[in-house]
Amino acid sequence: MELPKAYESSGVEESIYAFWLAKDLFSSRPDTTKKPFTIVIPPPNVTGSLHMGHALNNTLQDALIRYKRLAGFNVCWVPGADHGGIATQNVVEKLLLAEGKNKNDLGREKFLERMWKWREATGDTILEQLKKLGCALDFSRTRFTLDEVCSRAVREAFARLFEKGLIYRGKRLVNWCPRCMTALSDIEVEHEEEIGKLWHIKYPIVKVERQKGRKLERENDFVVVATTRPETMLGDTAVAVNPSDERYKKLVGRTITLPLVGREIKIIADEAVDSAFGTGAVKVTPAHDPTDFDIGARHNLEKVVVIGFDGKMTPSAGKYAGLDRYHARKEILNDLEDAGLLLETVEHPHAVGVCYRCSTTVEPLISEQWFLKVGEMSRRAVEASRAGKIKFYPASWEKPYIAWLENLRDWCISRQIWWGHRIPVYYCKNVPATVAPQKSSDGKSACPPFASVETPVKCPHCGGSKIEQETDVLDTWFSSALWPFSVFGWATDTKDVGVKNDLEYYYPTSVLVTGHEILYLWVARMVQFGLEFMCERPFSDVYIHGIVRDKHGKKMSKSLGNVIDPLDIIKKYGADALRFAMISSATAGRDIQLSDDSFVGARNFANKLYNASRYILMNLEKYPLDDISLDGESLEETDKWILSECAAVSRIVRGHYESYELDKTARAVYDFTWNKFCDWYIEFTKERLYGIDAAARRTALKVLVNILADILKIIHPIMPFVTESLWRALRERLPALKGEFPESIMETAYPSLPASSEEYLKSAADVSFIVEVVTVVRQLREEMKIPAAQKITLQIRAEEKTAARFAERSVYITKLARADKIESNLSLEPRACACVVVKDAEIFIPLEGIIDIAKENSRLASELSKFEGFSRSLSAKLSNEKFLAKAPASEVENTRAKLAEATTKIEKLKSNIKYLG
RNA sequence: GGGCGGUUAGCUCAGUUGGUUAGAGUACUUGCUUGACAUGCAAGGGGUCACAGGUUCGAGUCCUGUACCGCCCACCA
Numbered sequence: 001m002e003l004p005k006a007y008e009s010s011g012v013e014e015s016i017y018a019f020w021l022a023k024d025l026f027s028s029r030p031d032t033t034k035k036p037f038t039i040v041i042p043p044p045n046v047t048g049s050l051h052m053g054h055a056l057n058n059t060l061q062d063a064l065i066r067y068k069r070l071a072g073f074n075v076c077w078v079p080g081a082d083h084g085g086i087a088t089q090n091v092v093e094k095l096l097l098a099e100g101k102n103k104n105d106l107g108r109e110k111f112l113e114r115m116w117k118w119r120e121a122t123g124d125t126i127l128e129q130l131k132k133l134g135c136a137l138d139f140s141r142t143r144f145t146l147d148e149v150c151s152r153a154v155r156e157a158f159a160r161l162f163e164k165g166l167i168y169r170g171k172r173l174v175n176w177c178p179r180c181m182t183a184l185s186d187i188e189v190e191h192e193e194e195i196g197k198l199w200h201i202k203y204p205i206v207k208v209e210r211q212k213g214r215k216l217e218r219e220n221d222f223v224v225v226a227t228t229r230p231e232t233m234l235g236d237t238a239v240a241v242n243p244s245d246e247r248y249k250k251l252v253g254r255t256i257t258l259p260l261v262g263r264e265i266k267i268i269a270d271e272a273v274d275s276a277f278g279t280g281a282v283k284v285t286p287a288h289d290p291t292d293f294d295i296g297a298r299h300n301l302e303k304v305v306v307i308g309f310d311g312k313m314t315p316s317a318g319k320y321a322g323l324d325r326y327h328a329r330k331e332i333l334n335d336l337e338d339a340g341l342l343l344e345t346v347e348h349p350h351a352v353g354v355c356y357r358c359s360t361t362v363e364p365l366i367s368e369q370w371f372l373k374v375g376e377m378s379r380r381a382v383e384a385s386r387a388g389k390i391k392f393y394p395a396s397w398e399k400p401y402i403a404w405l406e407n408l409r410d411w412c413i414s415r416q417i418w419w420g421h422r423i424p425v426y427y428c429k430n431v432p433a434t435v436a437p438q439k440s441s442d443g444k445s446a447c448p449p450f451a452s453v454e455t456p457v458k459c460p461h462c463g464g465s466k467i468e469q470e471t472d473v474l475d476t477w478f479s480s481a482l483w484p485f486s487v488f489g490w491a492t493d494t495k496d497v498g499v500k501n502d503l504e505y506y507y508p509t510s511v512l513v514t515g516h517e518i519l520y521l522w523v524a525r526m527v528q529f530g531l532e533f534m535c536e537r538p539f540s541d542v543y544i545h546g547i548v549r550d551k552h553g554k555k556m557s558k559s560l561g562n563v564i565d566p567l568d569i570i571k572k573y574g575a576d577a578l579r580f581a582m583i584s585s586a587t588a589g590r591d592i593q594l595s596d597d598s599f600v601g602a603r604n605f606a607n608k609l610y611n612a613s614r615y616i617l618m619n620l621e622k623y624p625l626d627d628i629s630l631d632g633e634s635l636e637e638t639d640k641w642i643l644s645e646c647a648a649v650s651r652i653v654r655g656h657y658e659s660y661e662l663d664k665t666a667r668a669v670y671d672f673t674w675n676k677f678c679d680w681y682i683e684f685t686k687e688r689l690y691g692i693d694a695a696a697r698r699t700a701l702k703v704l705v706n707i708l709a710d711i712l713k714i715i716h717p718i719m720p721f722v723t724e725s726l727w728r729a730l731r732e733r734l735p736a737l738k739g740e741f742p743e744s745i746m747e748t749a750y751p752s753l754p755a756s757s758e759e760y761l762k763s764a765a766d767v768s769f770i771v772e773v774v775t776v777v778r779q780l781r782e783e784m785k786i787p788a789a790q791k792i793t794l795q796i797r798a799e800e801k802t803a804a805r806f807a808e809r810s811v812y813i814t815k816l817a818r819a820d821k822i823e824s825n826l827s828l829e830p831r832a833c834a835c836v837v838v839k840d841a842e843i844f845i846p847l848e849g850i851i852d853i854a855k856e857n858s859r860l861a862s863e864l865s866k867f868e869g870f871s872r873s874l875s876a877k878l879s880n881e882k883f884l885a886k887a888p889a890s891e892v893e894n895t896r897a898k899l900a901e902a903t904t905k906i907e908k909l910k911s912n913i914k915y916l917g
Numbered sequence: 918g919g920g921c922g923g924u925u926a927g928c929u930c931a932g933u934u935g936g937u938u939a940g941a942g943u944a945c946u947u948g949c950u951u952g953a954c955a956u957g958c959a960a961g962g963g964g965u966c967a968c969a970g971g972u973u974c975g976a977g978u979c980c981u982g983u984a985c986c987g988c989c990c991a992c993c994a
Binding site for chain 2: 003005006007191198225226227228229240272273274276277278281282283284285289290291292293294348350351364396397399400403404407516517519520547584585587589590591593594595597598600601603604605606607608610611612613614615616617618619663664667670671675678679682686690778779781782783785787788789818866869870873874877880881882883884885886887888891894895898902
């Protein structure tokens with residue numbers, strides 16, 4: 001016996017993964033005789049190393065892929081990584097900083113060289129780590145969003161949108177991160193709750209003599225505005241009130257002297273002002289606030305920029321110029337205070353926008369950026385959803401997804417960083433020296449900017465060769481949005497037939513698996529671009545899973561120190577355990593809390609599976625089999641029972657896979673394997689395997705092997721390593737069957753067994769009879785404190801038919817209930833016995849001297865009262881006329897049957913109390 | 918300010934179209950070197966299903982409201 005007693009995952013997993021790679025089992029080629037099942041990986045950032053979120057996301061995909069392969073599909077799971085624009089540039093900038101340099105010291109070209117060097121060195125970390133998880137990715141297809149195939153797709157997509165007039169350049173108020181020094185799109189800004197302050201500031205009104213005669217003297221000579229950002233007051237160009245606000249009606253049109261600055265600004269009326277908030281009067285800073293920007297546009301207000309791209313005050317800020325925005329705030333408040341213009345300060349909770357990459361407070365700033373018109377694209381995306389072309393699992397995500405699409409504003413796609421796809425827009429510089437070259441298409445330059453997929457050699461307008469490319473790069477999510485088709489070579493040379501076939505064969509992909517945090521950032525945009533460029537949805541299903549949290553429900557983060565490293569878990573418990581723990585807790589629509597306990601449980605399950613196999617393998621060594629066909633074998637009821645249970649679980653699990661309820665697949669296989677197969681069936685087979693009847697032994701062993709093979713296949717998508725290693729072990733012990741047992745379990749087919757026949761259902765009833773008898777006897781033994789080693793005699797008092805049932809199954813009952821024999825006698829007069837009732841039979845255990853009569857009596861009494869209570873509630877139900885009238889007949893009948901059973905039991909318990917008393 | 922999800926055993930969670938006196942894992946208690954497994958086996962204690970109403974013969978499950986927790990969205994200064 002060379003099999004160790006416990007399953008040891010380390011070592012096994014590496015060699016199995018190497019075996020899969022060597023056999024090239026992960027790669028897929030178009031094959032028109034088979035249906036494809038395609039998943040493109042949500043490309044992790046090249047900066048990333050595997051965390052629990054990746055582990056969960058990829059385990060779910062791997063389970064789906066592996067299941068579908070067994071189910072007969074040509075599966076293709078495409079790996080890759082995202083260049084991760086800002087995030088990645090930040091990482092390398094930090095490295096430079098440690099060397100005392102910044103990116104401007106290097107210049108664009110040298111800096112990018114440095115970025116690529118870094119990417120070559122560390123960028124594949126995460127893909128390597130996914131191998132440890134067991135992911136069956138087709139590595140021959142690995143893509144990187146910045147490689148030539150994907151970059152070409154980006155340029156092609158951009159150029160097409162540009163030609164359609166959907167891309168435009170404009171000077172607008174955008175979200176600006178003063179730390180990353182770039183614009184951000186609306187969804188790249190996160191909102192953090194903060195208890196800020198609302199400062200009330202007096203703005204003096206310029207007195208106008210003779211304007212309204214005497215009355216004027218009695219009016220307030222100032223307006224009070226409320227603001228959370230006093231530093232922006234330097235850029236105020238108006239004060240606005242609601243037009244219907246009676247308090248201020250008379251003041252509209254009047255002039256105010258802006259404190260600290262001295263600029264004269266007007267009081268204007270605008271609907272955007274909520275008269276119920278603050279004082280009802282709002283300072284208007286068109287250059288630094290989105291609402292104010294709109295108000296300014298309506299009233300033609302000047303935009304005074306007082307905060308610069310670096311977050312410091314500009315020269316327009318006068319004496320505050322050069323100060324950091326928060327430092328300036330302090331100074332301004334001091335100065336206002338000194339001037340007696342600061343009235344009150346109220347605590348004010350509000351949300352502050354922060355950069356999703358560095359958490360710096362975002363500044364709304366005016367700058368020139370490229371935008372994509374998304375109206376038509378998002379309308380088509382909504383249509384696709386409404387037509388049922390894209391389904392969410394769980395469905396509850398569809399509503400917020402559609403709502404988001406419907407309220408979408410144009411997408412700011414330009415970024416002022418260097419790492420990314422440089423926008424393929426070119427400016428013709430071939431203009432008379434008198435006219436300065438312009439980036440914008442405002443008509444001043446001789447030629448309008450143009451987009452081009454290839455690097456242009458001359459201007460398409462004037463033929464000039466002095467051409468400069470736009471320096472901004474694209475939002476990293478622009479390339480991500482193309483991912484489902486760019487990975488298959490969209491926009492690459494169509495003469496390459498292989499590439500063309502791939503796209504046709506694999507697109508649209510089957511399912512997208514992702515966490516909900518990038519539903520808008522990524523999923524919605526893939527749908528828009530898929531419909532735009534491929535005229536076809538990128539995937540039919542979106543499987544959205546929860547976020548991994550720690551055991552207290554907190555998000556895992558480095559700063560909280562509650563991060564669980566999946567690689568540690570793999571080392572300690574094995575990849576299978578990690579996978580099983582994650583899958584079984586991934587309930588649809590809920591976040592996932594993981595603790596060490598869950599991994600221990602999963603590891604134990606792997607061990608259980610291993611040991612069940614070990615039992616079979618060891619017996620196979622002793623009693624080799626040439627075939628495992630059950631034809632002609634005389635199956636007993638336990639065999640039929642386990643076969644039908646196995647068929648049922650394979651069917652149930654199949655259904656759960658189809659509806660992406662992977663947690664249920666895990667629970668179902670666990671329950672079947674442990675509670676049915678191991679706890680009962682294996683115990684049943686010991687009688688035959690260790691007996692002397694060779695034919696019976698062969699039958700039992702054949703059934704065991706059949707069930708084990710099916711269990712391994714059913715569990716394989718969740719726990720690929722242990723199932724593969726056990727498959728291999730099984731195959732080695734069945735040398736005559738190498739044809740039927742492929743080398744790898746990945747090459748087998750998912751079990752599809754017919755539904756149970758009547759005969760099999762009857763055997764299920766027989767087995768449950770055994771289980772019930774054994775269970776009650778065990779309970780009684782425990783309660784009576786009968787030592788485990790002590791054998792007991794079971795005396796049965798029952799009608800002939802029931803008595804026969806006991807006799808037929810006596811081997812199992814005696815063995816599992818630790819009895820030495822079963823005696824049956826209808827006219828039995830028990831003395832000094834413990835008693836249990838099963839169906840219409842009474843089981844007595846005579847144990848003179850061991851049993852405590854008083855104790856047994858009280859046990860029977862409590863048993864009795866339990867059933868009497870139950871019986872009462874059933875009787876009450878049945879004597880309720882409304883119940884009889886309204887409940888379905890089957891329900892009434894059910895209740896009657898239960899009552900009858902309870903009544904029998906009660907009678908027998910009563911009579912036994914009498915005997916004992 | 919909207920929207921979504923959660924609240925079931927000490928802990929983590931199941932609970933299908935309403936139908937026994939609500940389950941699992943784990944932890945806890947007790948007993949077991951049972952010819953696969955102590956990463957195990959057997960048994961046990963432990964829950965007013967957040968709260969308040971309602972619908973129904975019958976509610977953990979459906980409806981309304983409340984509380985608390987979490988998430989997403991939103992230009993109220």
